[in-house]
Amino acid sequence: MSTTGNLGRQAPDGHHWVWRPTVYAEPLHAWEVLTADDLGRECRYGTRPGNRGCGEQAVARLNLAGDNQWPVWAHYCEQHLFTRRIIDGVLHTCVLEPIQAGEAA
Ligand SMILES: [Zn+2]
Helix, strand or coil: CCCCCCCCCCCCEEEEEEEEEECCCCCCCEEEECCCCHHEEEECCCCCCCCCCCCCEEEEEECCCCCCCCCCEECCHHEEEEEEEECCCCEEEEEEEEEECCCCC
């Protein structure tokens, strides 16, 4: 699919970068695509004391809380998903996979 991936890293010989649905074993640092109820929030990227977020409409949220805690959501826009991408409403991560026989690089 891609030889350099979304981080600009060259895939080693016999491998390529492929977008796959993001799967989490733990709720900590899990991302969710926003539902219609959550739309309208602004991206917090760049938020620091005295600074503001980027101001774009958020499309996904990240759970900053650990186990056994209420979720603490941080909202981010499409430009600030930290190497993730939403494809057909599902969060995807670019992963390195071996190229199978007969598959295009
Ligand atoms: Zn943003």
